[in-house]
Every structure is written in C-alpha cells, then in structure tokens.
Amino acid sequence: MRKPIIAGNWKMNKTATEAVALVELLKEKVANKDVKVVFCPPYTSLVAVKEGLDGSTVGLGAQNMHFEDNGAFTGEISADMLLDLGVEYVIIGHSERRQYFNETNETVNKKLHKALEKGLIPIVCVGESLQEREEGIQEAVVTTQVCEAFKNVQADDAAKTVVAYEPIWAIGTGKTATSDQAEEVCRWIRENLEKIYDSEVAQTVRIQYGGSVNASNVDELMGMPNIDGALVGGASLKEDFVRIVQFGA
Numbered sequence: 001m002r003k004p005i006i007a008g009n010w011k012m013n014k015t016a017t018e019a020v021a022l023v024e025l026l027k028e029k030v031a032n033k034d035v036k037v038v039f040c041p042p043y044t045s046l047v048a049v050k051e052g053l054d055g056s057t058v059g060l061g062a063q064n065m066h067f068e069d070n071g072a073f074t075g076e077i078s079a080d081m082l083l084d085l086g087v088e089y090v091i092i093g094h095s096e097r098r099q100y101f102n103e104t105n106e107t108v109n110k111k112l113h114k115a116l117e118k119g120l121i122p123i124v125c126v127g128e129s130l131q132e133r134e135e136g137i138q139e140a141v142v143t144t145q146v147c148e149a150f151k152n153v154q155a156d157d158a159a160k161t162v163v164a165y166e167p168i169w170a171i172g173t174g175k176t177a178t179s180d181q182a183e184e185v186c187r188w189i190r191e192n193l194e195k196i197y198d199s200e201v202a203q204t205v206r207i208q209y210g211g212s213v214n215a216s217n218v219d220e221l222m223g224m225p226n227i228d229g230a231l232v233g234g235a236s237l238k239e240d241f242v243r244i245v246q247f248g249a
C-alpha cells in the first residue's frame, strides 16, 4: 500500500517572516500519520521553515536544485547545500521551470540522478500543455518526459522517486483535470514505469496529481487508484491546505 504524499509548492511566495507565520498556522493542523505532508518553500525560507517545523512530521522540500556538485553557476543551489539545511525532498522539472528557465528533459534527468545519488527524494514533474492536449498527444508527451527523466536510473533508485502529473493547462487556472483525466495519465505513467522497470517499481512509485487541487476536488482525485497524492500550489498557501491533507474525511 502506497502512503499518500501531499506537498505544498509555495512557488515564489512568502518572505521568511511570512513563511514562519504560515508554518505556525498549518503545522499542527496538517499533522496526519496516514499521509506524508511536505512543505516546499522558496530557498530563502528553508531554514526558517525547518526551524518552525521542529518536532513535526511535516517534511521539507526545495523547488529546484542544480545537477552539479558545486562550481561557477551563479545563482544556483546544489544538493549538498539543501541536505545541509535538512531538506529531504526536491521538486524537479516543474513546468514553470521548463517554460521560463530552460529546463529540459535532459537537465531533468541529470537532476534526478544527482538527487538520488545524494539521498534527496525527487518529485519529478511531467505534464502536457493545452495545445498538446488539444492535439491529442498528451500520452506521447508524458511518455517521453517519463522515459527521458528516468534514463539510466537504476530500479532501486527509481522506486524512491515521486512523480507528479501536472497538466500545464490546469496549473493556476482553476481548471482542474477531471478525476478521470488525471487518473488516465497517472495510469499511463505507472504503465511506463512497469515497461522501463518492472511491476514492483511501478507499484512502489507514488504518483501525484497537481493543477488547481483544492478542498472541493481533492476527495475525488484521491479516490482514484493510480493517484497517490497531490502537488498543490495556490491552495497550499492557505488554511485550505488543512482540508486537502484530510482528504476523504
């Protein structure tokens, strides 16, 4: 049985001071032994959020990292830097990074290798654009993203990874994929993992849905057999997140 994982991607929101206030608001209310809850604040708030979460089961994640260990990469952050702060999870290949910061399937693959080598748990994001869905090529797009991301990743490492299916057209738009649409792609992702590896790996990897998840639609999404969690943007910055992690209640 896969333990659900619900992560809040705070994106470029909250100063460190504001982040502490949000942790205070949420941390006790989101404590849930049946669900892994993770906060992914901006880099600048990681230390403050870590301190604020002291004694809590809520995990700490970063929103990105570089694939090199160190060097002349102005403005970038390495896996070791994150680990040193107590970070456990890292989002890799978010569509906003693919769209605005030149992230490609190749850099996603490099980052996935580095995160796993260092012992961070990667949350690898995949998902098609509106145009790709309208053209009916979403299965091919997501299949390519999954195959490229996992290139040369060993089975035991792959099993530790979390994959997030985030259709770009559903992010921040208030337009959620229907639970059937989300389930269909999450199932394809699992089938791909089975083809690349085996059914044990495929059945171990947790697959999240992300894109306008809120307190009203979470129950239906989480009721789907291949959806093991959510990657939540806007609603993770508010008290709604408490209801989201209590899905099904």
Ligand SMILES: O=C(CO)COP(=O)(O)O
Binding pocket: 009, 094, 166, 170, 171, 172, 173, 174, 210, 211, 212, 213, 231, 232, 233, 234, 235
């Ligand atoms: O991109 C997302 C999470 O990574 C989803 O964002 P929203 O929940 O704001 O649509």
